[in-house]
Amino acid sequence: MRYVKYTRINAEQKKILDHSFKKRNMMDHQQEMEQRLWEYIDGICTAQERNTIAGLLKKDSVWHIKYEELLRLHALLNKEEPDAPSLRFTKNVMEEIAQHQVAPATRNYINKYVIRGIWAFFVAMMAGLIIYFIGQLHWDGNATGNLMPKLNLDANKLNWSRFLNNSYVNIFFGMNAILGLILIDKYMQGKKNKGNEGHWSKGDSA
Amino acid sequence: MIITGQPDKEIIFKVLKGDASSYALLVERYQNYVFTLVLRFTENREDAEELAQDVFVKAFRSLADFRGESKFSTWLFTITRTTCISFLRKKKLDIQSLDNERTGLQVENQESGFHANLIEQKSRHAMLNEAIAMLSTDDSQVLTLFYKGDQTLEEIGRIMRMEPNTVKVKLYRARQRLREKMLKYFAHEVREIHAD
Numbered sequence: 001m002r003y004v005k006y007t008r009i010n011a012e013q014k015k016i017l018d019h020s021f022k023k024r025n026m027m028d029h030q031q032e033m034e035q036r037l038w039e040y041i042d043g044i045c046t047a048q049e050r051n052t053i054a055g056l057l058k059k060d061s062v063w064h065i066k067y068e069e070l071l072r073l074h075a076l077l078n079k080e081e082p083d084a085p086s087l088r089f090t091k092n093v094m095e096e097i098a099q100h101q102v103a104p105a106t107r108n109y110i111n112k113y114v115i116r117g118i119w120a121f122f123v124a125m126m127a128g129l130i131i132y133f134i135g136q137l138h139w140d141g142n143a144t145g146n147l148m149p150k151l152n153l154d155a156n157k158l159n160w161s162r163f164l165n166n167s168y169v170n171i172f173f174g175m176n177a178i179l180g181l182i183l184i185d186k187y188m189q190g191k192k193n194k195g196n197e198g199h200w201s202k203g204d205s206a
Numbered sequence: 207m208i209i210t211g212q213p214d215k216e217i218i219f220k221v222l223k224g225d226a227s228s229y230a231l232l233v234e235r236y237q238n239y240v241f242t243l244v245l246r247f248t249e250n251r252e253d254a255e256e257l258a259q260d261v262f263v264k265a266f267r268s269l270a271d272f273r274g275e276s277k278f279s280t281w282l283f284t285i286t287r288t289t290c291i292s293f294l295r296k297k298k299l300d301i302q303s304l305d306n307e308r309t310g311l312q313v314e315n316q317e318s319g320f321h322a323n324l325i326e327q328k329s330r331h332a333m334l335n336e337a338i339a340m341l342s343t344d345d346s347q348v349l350t351l352f353y354k355g356d357q358t359l360e361e362i363g364r365i366m367r368m369e370p371n372t373v374k375v376k377l378y379r380a381r382q383r384l385r386e387k388m389l390k391y392f393a394h395e396v397r398e399i400h401a402d
Contacts, residue, residue: 034378034382035378038377038378038381039374044359044374070381072399073381073384073385073388076330076334076399077334077349077353077381078353080331080334080335080353080354081238081331082238082239082241082242082350082354083238083241083242083245083335084237084238084241085237085238085241085254085255085258086255089233089237089241089255089258089259090230090233090234090237092259093229093230093233093237093259093262093263094227094229094230094233096259096262096263097226097229097262097263097266098226100263100266100267101267102221102222102266102267102268102269102270103267103268103270103271104270105270105271106268106271108270
């Protein structure tokens, strides 16, 4: 059990606490003011907020001074020019890309049918497993009111070789392998055709 | 960032049609921005130049993947960021620890050289660059993307994989920290700017 010890604070301590609360409040206010001013400067505040801040800038000198200060930094950052690489940079890049060619767009070879095929395969696998497990359930409708079916499944007793050596399973895997080979062949063929059709090479660009 | 001349999408179309030389226009247009952004990850100019080159080569190779749903610059800056992060990973540097070390180290260096340089007047550009270099990678990136890269909060969010609101808070804090650094280490220059 935890005991919380309450102690009475003296006037000096109260003064320090009050001061730190005031300081924290001022900091929060300052932060909020800066945040709102930056949004105003960046032009990302709402029209209503824009009008409110415009009014505050006219009336309140604290807001106006802060605004001027932030605006100076904003102008300085805006004026800033980016660094430049060496003069040979473009030439170097062009020399380098002469050894490469634009790769075919990913969307061309990641075919929708391939994605759908993979999706269908997994759905079929899940459905097969669910059907199998449902088949293993023993629906025992006894009078005790226990509605949960009995599951006659023991992982140790499960004869996996029965499934793996099953001719249907072998046919299923065989079909998948053939489909995979067909897809790879299609992809390679497409790539070859694209290369022949008109993707530029180093010689073409000259 | 003011873009004049042929629009990016037209140039990209030409490159995809086989006119690879048009890509030089894109490189010239964005090299300074990419280079500046890379410099936020690595201070070594040679490394930065090599990385920036790598960014343009990668962008060229995957140009067919650019769907035009965003600005080309947003797409390019995303590649820049991922390239820089993998570069740092390859160098087995933890970005976070790098941030802390870098800030600490630079502040130390800054302090030691500060008094020596007191008489020497720094240009505003150099002063601002030094102050930005003292910030963490994330802070300096947000500032660079917003001010130099001309990206909106949503676009920065897409580049940095953050919510626009998070970017807004990050931008606010980055500017706050930048102001603190400037006031602490470049008080003289800041006073001059205020006097203007």
